[in-house]
Amino acid sequence: MKIDQKLKEKIVKNINLTMDKNSDYVDVRYLSSDNSESIMLYNGNLEANDTTFESGIGVRVLYKGAWGFAATSNLDAIETCFSQSFDNAKTASKLVNVPLKMNKKPSHKSKFISPILIDPFEVPLKEKLDFLISLDDKLKEEWILQRVISANFQKKHTYFFSSEGTEVERKLFNVFASINIMALDDEGQMQSRTHDLFTTGKGTRGWEMLIEPDLFSGNIDKIKSELSELTKAPSLEYAKRSVILLPSQAWLQVHETIGHPLELDRILGYELSYAGGSFVDLDSFGKLQYGSKKLNVSAFGGIENSPGSFGFDDEGSPERNYMLIKDGLLVNALTSRAMISEANQKAGKEIFKESGGAARATAFYRAPIDRMTNVNIQPGNDGTLEDIIANTEDGIIVDFPNSWSIGSNREHFHFGCEIAWEVKKGKVTRVLKNPTYQGHTVEFYNSLSAVGDESTWHVGQVNNCGKGEPNQVMQLGHGVPVVKFDNVITGERK
Amino acid sequence: MIDNTTKNIILKVRDIAEERNIVASFSLHYENSHLMRIGNNSVSLSTSEELTRMDIEVTNGLRQGSHTQMGEIRSVEQVIESLEIAYEKALVAKEKDYKPIEDEVEEIFVENSQNDNKFNDLTPDFKAESYSKIFNSVGNNYNFSGSWSSGTTEQFIVTTKNKNSAYLVGTDQIFTIVLKHPVKSWEITATQTGWKKSDFDLDYVIKELKMYVDYYENYPATQIDIKDYTVVLGPQAIAEVIQMAIFTGFWGRTYEEKQAWTSKNSIGDKVLGENITISDDPLNDLTFKSCFDFSGQKRVKRNIVEDGKFVSLMYDSTTAAKFKREKTGHDTSSFSITVNTGSDVECPIDAVKDMEEVLYIPALHYINLPSVSKGIFTGSSRFNALLVRKGKVVGPIYSSRITDTFQNVFGNVAKISKLAKSVNLSNTYGRRAPVAFSVPNYMVCEGVKITDCAESF
Ligand SMILES: [Zn+2]
Numbered sequence: 001m002k003i004d005q006k007l008k009e010k011i012v013k014n015i016n017l018t019m020d021k022n023s024d025y026v027d028v029r030y031l032s033s034d035n036s037e038s039i040m041l042y043n044g045n046l047e048a049n050d051t052t053f054e055s056g057i058g059v060r061v062l063y064k065g066a067w068g069f070a071a072t073s074n075l076d077a078i079e080t081c082f083s084q085s086f087d088n089a090k091t092a093s094k095l096v097n098v099p100l101k102m103n104k105k106p107s108h109k110s111k112f113i114s115p116i117l118i119d120p121f122e123v124p125l126k127e128k129l130d131f132l133i134s135l136d137d138k139l140k141e142e143w144i145l146q147r148v149i150s151a152n153f154q155k156k157h158t159y160f161f162s163s164e165g166t167e168v169e170r171k172l173f174n175v176f177a178s179i180n181i182m183a184l185d186d187e188g189q190m191q192s193r194t195h196d197l198f199t200t201g202k203g204t205r206g207w208e209m210l211i212e213p214d215l216f217s218g219n220i221d222k223i224k225s226e227l228s229e230l231t232k233a234p235s236l237e238y239a240k241r242s243v244i245l246l247p248s249q250a251w252l253q254v255h256e257t258i259g260h261p262l263e264l265d266r267i268l269g270y271e272l273s274y275a276g277g278s279f280v281d282l283d284s285f286g287k288l289q290y291g292s293k294k295l296n297v298s299a300f301g302g303i304e305n306s307p308g309s310f311g312f313d314d315e316g317s318p319e320r321n322y323m324l325i326k327d328g329l330l331v332n333a334l335t336s337r338a339m340i341s342e343a344n345q346k347a348g349k350e351i352f353k354e355s356g357g358a359a360r361a362t363a364f365y366r367a368p369i370d371r372m373t374n375v376n377i378q379p380g381n382d383g384t385l386e387d388i389i390a391n392t393e394d395g396i397i398v399d400f401p402n403s404w405s406i407g408s409n410r411e412h413f414h415f416g417c418e419i420a421w422e423v424k425k426g427k428v429t430r431v432l433k434n435p436t437y438q439g440h441t442v443e444f445y446n447s448l449s450a451v452g453d454e455s456t457w458h459v460g461q462v463n464n465c466g467k468g469e470p471n472q473v474m475q476l477g478h479g480v481p482v483v484k485f486d487n488v489i490t491g492e493r494k
Numbered sequence: 495m496i497d498n499t500t501k502n503i504i505l506k507v508r509d510i511a512e513e514r515n516i517v518a519s520f521s522l523h524y525e526n527s528h529l530m531r532i533g534n535n536s537v538s539l540s541t542s543e544e545l546t547r548m549d550i551e552v553t554n555g556l557r558q559g560s561h562t563q564m565g566e567i568r569s570v571e572q573v574i575e576s577l578e579i580a581y582e583k584a585l586v587a588k589e590k591d592y593k594p595i596e597d598e599v600e601e602i603f604v605e606n607s608q609n610d611n612k613f614n615d616l617t618p619d620f621k622a623e624s625y626s627k628i629f630n631s632v633g634n635n636y637n638f639s640g641s642w643s644s645g646t647t648e649q650f651i652v653t654t655k656n657k658n659s660a661y662l663v664g665t666d667q668i669f670t671i672v673l674k675h676p677v678k679s680w681e682i683t684a685t686q687t688g689w690k691k692s693d694f695d696l697d698y699v700i701k702e703l704k705m706y707v708d709y710y711e712n713y714p715a716t717q718i719d720i721k722d723y724t725v726v727l728g729p730q731a732i733a734e735v736i737q738m739a740i741f742t743g744f745w746g747r748t749y750e751e752k753q754a755w756t757s758k759n760s761i762g763d764k765v766l767g768e769n770i771t772i773s774d775d776p777l778n779d780l781t782f783k784s785c786f787d788f789s790g791q792k793r794v795k796r797n798i799v800e801d802g803k804f805v806s807l808m809y810d811s812t813t814a815a816k817f818k819r820e821k822t823g824h825d826t827s828s829f830s831i832t833v834n835t836g837s838d839v840e841c842p843i844d845a846v847k848d849m850e851e852v853l854y855i856p857a858l859h860y861i862n863l864p865s866v867s868k869g870i871f872t873g874s875s876r877f878n879a880l881l882v883r884k885g886k887v888v889g890p891i892y893s894s895r896i897t898d899t900f901q902n903v904f905g906n907v908a909k910i911s912k913l914a915k916s917v918n919l920s921n922t923y924g925r926r927a928p929v930a931f932s933v934p935n936y937m938v939c940e941g942v943k944i945t946d947c948a949e950s951f
Pocket of ligand 1: 255260464465466
């Protein structure tokens, strides 16, 4: 679908008119379609069978260092939307202590389409249901009390225009899915095992991803047998020991304690009234030993297939591939244009060279903020999961988060997981239920003692990262290997 | 706004659906809102939204399908198009193993009891000026952040079951300010909420911030020992922990599916302290009220916990149908949860003047549930948290984590304030859906587990 020429002319004309009123910068996102479909089978009952369609325009105006934003789903009201956005910026400019700047960028005209083979919205509902029902049939057991299979498909068609003359057209696709089963343990507590659709980072991300057994349905027998073991397992006892995180847990650890604290708007204090701040400050870059020498963290990481791979961000910057943490040393952040200019100005030196392409908005009616793209731990040299287990004296392996609670500056954390396996003298000895672990971020990453190789690495897909006011849910990815940390507090004090 | 033309289009399509023997419900949601964000003593964003969403659900015997469309309602044809989408989905859908309860607007409802006609005066200029006054009064040397969201929400619901309609119009605002010390990094906050413009009280905000600035500037900070404490929870912490407790303990579905921390109990069992009474009270003006739910059922006051005994559960339509229970008006996001006040003094610091050592933790950051079955929650202190000895403030505490059970924390409450506070629990992730709980100004909880304390705020 091409953008209607008249509409495009109207947008460009209004950008120019708004610039004529002494605006510093203007950009517009027009979402010609934003489709979402949710299907959920709960104990075989189709409890969600929903589609959502949104379409509209969002206008952002920078005037004397202050942002104004307005959005409308009514394309006949574009002029009003521009003037409301301009008026909002003008009011905002009356209370400006730190004027925001968009350092000039050359314009470009670009396109991006998520790699897909089969558009999930072209697959008939009947076929989708038949597939999910066939999985549900495999889950059925007398002792399994709850079976939840869910799938969510997303398709966005976005046009971006800026006062610099940049135009970007994007078609983004996402497929998320999850299988969750629950059963009562021998003490009458509900235990749970979950498998989320993941990607290898390569290949395509249409319907074909969901029906690839290795990524999704092929894990059913594994989670069933693990749940069965959990129902008879003892609880994890409180102790300091090594903790080995499988990728389905490690991605959330990275998300909460590396991703969020490295969002530059958060570091600069723009999220204090909601999400919180960061223990990282502008002085930390190039100085803070965030983790042990084994810790190498990238942004984007060239991953072609992930919800965090989107070509260009919502201010038209290309997504970039760069290191956030190198050999444990903090070197960069997740950034957008206005935030890097403010940070460099504040620091009195150039810490950040160019935007990391991380300005993202969840919908046409929300203004972009600094988000994660793909934040990844690079594979290491400590071998396979088996190798890491063999080199562990006293520890646990944990998988899949069921609780996460993080300090407001991301300086400390507490995680609960679905399952743990005890490791003694290099061998897995038994399954343990109700595992939790906690720590202080910098101390924890400095205790990183093993990083698994490529064979242990996969990309977790995230559909629900929340941030910002008004709140925005964002989709992103984390490529992570198996990782091991030593001397971690596990379990709860009696 | 949802004007008569729009309503008539929806009513016309409802009639067409009825003629075609389609069982459907139609729900229109309209919001007109403004949000100002503050960062680094500046307005970092001033944003307006005006959005209309239409939800249509079709029930075809044991099959259901639904569709949501955003955009102005302009014609009958446009609404029929959305109806067709939902209808097609309901034709293909898998049959349920229970009969869904069809939505039905029980009577003609009009809920307009919280619609302030002075709300238009809550302009972006007024907000910017108010923030500016606060900075100037409390001290421009501090770093201020905040947000101020205000808006009007309208809702209109009809079904093919009958000719009734339900309509709600209401205003709501939430104001937040965070003050951070630029070097020492401590943070304090003040919030205000309500449905009237006058619920924002500038002088009170300034007074509150100044009081905490005094504590944080003039008293030394403590990294507390990891042990059990008497903890005075403030309104935000009470509301958020109670929210978790009721949805994992008294939500019909969680209970019936044996996932709840109350699942081993029966109605009438004592699960919390006998000084705890919790209700859902849609007439409480400290909450955002709605006299009907999305399914069209009338909402009435219901006790959930009475003197520590749990006396009823909350059932939405799906759970009621599935487990063959009566639904209770809980197909809603507008919960009016009310935690009864006690008889103790209004001020938390006065309340603990005879107690050796207590922690005052008014709000918990990032609460989560490591074990729902056991009722374990965890979260950490952030703003305005103090160590108090014999009613005297010793000073602020570093970020400290509580990991404990609902049963313990709300089972050992020594004192409850006689003052009720409204705590706004709305989020703005999707559509505007204001929700506020009414809770005591504080609860003094004995033997609470502190499980971690950071080396900084
Ligand atoms: Zn997140």
